[in-house]
Amino acid sequence: MEKEPCVSKGKVLFMDDQEIARSLMERILKRFGYEISLAKDGAEAIDLYKNAKESGMPFDVVIMDLTIPGGMGGEEVIQKLLEIDPKVKAIAMSGYSNDPIIVNCKKYGFSGSVAKPYGIEQLNKVLQDIMTETSH
Incomplete structure (x- = not known):
């Protein structure tokens, strides 16, 4: 068994x-050494992001599925997160590779x-690239 970083x-x-x-995703990201929080929909993601920012321990990156049946998907959530934090770093994820957002x-x-x-x-490469970006 591999040791956790x-x-x-x-x-x-x-x-x-x-x-x-x-x-x-939780297992994968923990194995890569990331601290991870999970949200089942847009409303929960916005609350978690806002609370983390207000507590002085903001998220470095948000990964969002674009399609959440019956709820706010990534396209709507990113707009709300940009209002909370114009410098938010977010990754869009979709099963539709030809989606205009992807x-x-x-x-x-x-x-x-x-x-x-x-x-x-x-996924790890995209995360590392975004984490090391100095500008948005």
């Missing part, structure tokens, strides 16, 4: 309506995008 690489908020996706994520306020199914190394 001691030092956090950063604080990540992951939003997806599917419990299995949240559970899997293709041109920066136009919609995202820092990066990942199409599902994604490779673990691909």
Whole structure:
């Protein structure tokens, strides 16, 4: 069994309506050394982001599924997060690789995008690239 890293690489908020996706992402990101919080929908993600920012321990990156049936998806959530924090770093995630937001994520306020199914190394690279960006 691999030892968990001691030092956090950063604080990540992951939003997806599917419990299995949240559970899997939690395991993957913890293995890569990230501290992770999970949200099942847009309202919960906004609350978690706002509370973390107000407590002085903001998230470094938010990863959001664009489609949340019956709830706020990533496209709506990013607009709310930009109101709370104009410098928010967010990754759009979708099963539709030709989605305009995935293709041109920066136009919609995202820092990066990942199409599902994604490779673990691909996800880690996108996360690292965004974490090391100095400007939005």
